[in-house]
Amino acid sequence: MNFVLPDFQRSRRHSNCEACKTMDIEQCQDVIYQFVLQLVHKYLPERALEEFQCLFFNYQQTDLNEETLKALFEMLFKKDRDAFHETLKRCCYILINNWATERYIDNVLKLVESFEEVNFDRPCGLLVRSRLNNWLKEFVESQDYQDLQLLVSKHKSEKKQTEESPKHWSERYTSYLLVFQYANPENPQEQQEIARTISNQLKCQFKFDLAMYIARSQLSNAPKNRFKNPTALGDSVLKLLKVIVANWDKFGYTHLAQSFLTAIPEFNFAQFKVALLKYVTFYGWMPKIQQKLEMRLSNYLDRLCKFDEDDALENSIILRTCNRTIDLITTTNGKTPSDLFVLLASQGSLLTLVITLARLILICPHARLHLEKRVAQLVQYYMDYPEEDCHWVVSFFELFNIIFTLYIDGDTQYSLLRNPNDDRPHRYRESLKNYQIFSQHRSELNYPLLLGLPTPSTLNTSIPDTEETYFDETLFREQ
Structure with missing residues (x-):
């Protein structure tokens, strides 16, 4: 009553x-x-x-x-x-x-x-x-x-997924925006828990949807438009995914990270900064962009903790340095994008920019939370713009989602394998059109067999060494 x-x-x-x-x-x-x-x-x-x-x-x-x-x-x-x-x-x-x-x-x-x-x-x-x-x-x-x-x-x-009303483009990145709730120690524990849970659910759902889209969209008998593209990159996304996998395998980024971590234990802080500069700028960048990045990052690292350069290298120093490097590449004040971010992203270096951020996380996983905060702050900054006015930055967020799903968060291994049904002469093998993306769960669950895809034993596993393995900004304009 x-x-x-x-x-x-x-x-x-x-x-x-x-x-x-x-x-x-x-x-x-x-x-x-x-x-x-x-x-x-x-x-x-x-x-x-x-x-x-x-x-x-x-x-x-x-x-x-x-x-x-x-x-x-x-x-x-x-x-x-x-x-x-x-x-x-x-x-x-x-x-x-x-x-x-x-x-x-x-x-x-x-x-x-x-x-x-x-x-x-x-x-x-x-x-x-x-x-x-x-x-x-x-x-x-x-x-x-x-x-x-x-x-x-x-x-x-x-x-409301069956309704026709479109969502705001920033809603696709809710998993990152939730970082402000679960990473804020002043929030109630219940809020932190549910925010972290929902963020992880959204990431897992995207990972699953992307894996299913990759597998099923390559089936020869798959009906068109049957499988929903979980990205906002249009029909060119499959070609873009092949470029990403080819680049990652070609330059061996995971192996480079392991080699870097093996080499630095005896370094002092000054030596680590020199090594980090080479690690970040050495692979993947176009020459002109590489020079600008190297100059900016060199000046930034040189001024960073100048009085600690003779100190022995500790995990806290690595974390602090990687966090500051992330700031330089994304946003230094947490409100507006950094000049370097605008420069790199506006000159067609989106893929290499995202891969560089992923490589920083490979050598310092504890910097992931800081990176996600910075990405969320970039989303907040641009969310007042209509999507058509910031298409390039939406492409950056989509690439960030894809690459971190494929290589940082994933329990699935992706390889670029030649189609066994392609009987054209050898000179045509360098084209990415002749290759398929093969995904294998790390626990050895054979998804390709379940989905009717070719197995690794029937495929050529060589990586195509062509200009197509370098990212072309026009991929985003083929929608």
Whole structure:
């Protein structure tokens, strides 16, 4: 049974509550958290959502929330708006985390959307109710509520995937934007957990969709348009994927990273900076771009921690140096793209730019979180632009997604193998059109056999040594 006490009756009821008089803000928060935890563990989501709304939206007493309402009154009475926002946010994430785990996705969406249904102009006779109304409105207008919306955007898109209305291009990179939530130690633990979980789910889904698209789109009897392209790069993406695999295999980036790590243990910091400069700039760049990158990075590294150059090399120094190198290549202030990023990306070096970032992660995996923050900041900077005005940077994000899926996050090995059905003379073998991308799960699960693709034993595994193995920016203009 739900009822609203008259203003004077509720005020007198709370003012006579000895427990509330001695309850500090942390105790009030604990009472509310325990109440919400009780809701998710003992009641169906529909009842839990109703109780949540009675407490926070309507300031309404029910059979379950009497003590919790007293705690909320004390928080309102003490005018602690920040504590209220923190409490409300954490309660939302307690509900979302538990409901998402149990796959109550509709209730997660209803919870977030219900904030927009609150009538902030409703008359409030009691001062604390008016204060609650104002604080709710401020919460809905805050970054905290935008974070909630971002968190459930994955489920919204799944629910509305049959609708014709297009998504904003930045929504394709939600897995990176969520880094601001799960990497912020000031956020509630529940928020960090659910943000990290959803980010990983989005990455895994893209990895699976890309692997299936690569495998099935190469089947000779595959119907056109049957398999959805998970990228935004159009029909040329398969050719681009072959270029990526050919480049990675041709230059042996994984082996280079292993050789680099083997060589540096006895280096001091000054020697490491010299080696890092060669490692970043030596392979893959066009000569003019390579010179500009080498000059910028050399000057930057030379000034970095000048007084520590004779120090023995430690993991913390490697991490700090790789993080600063990532900053130089992406964004140095966390708000606007760096001059070097614009220079490299605008001169047709997108593929080498992304591969360079991936190679930094190969030698320093702990820099991954910092890199994802920088990528998310770039997405935030450009998201106000329409896609047609920043097509080149969208291509950068797509390449970043693809390369990190193929070579950093993946448990699948990709190879470029010659089509056994190609019986043309040897002089034609250098064309990428004669090759297929073969994917093999590292646990030796034979996906190609399951999908009816040729097996490695029937394919020529040589890598084509042609100009096609170098990235051409026009690939993006063939859509």
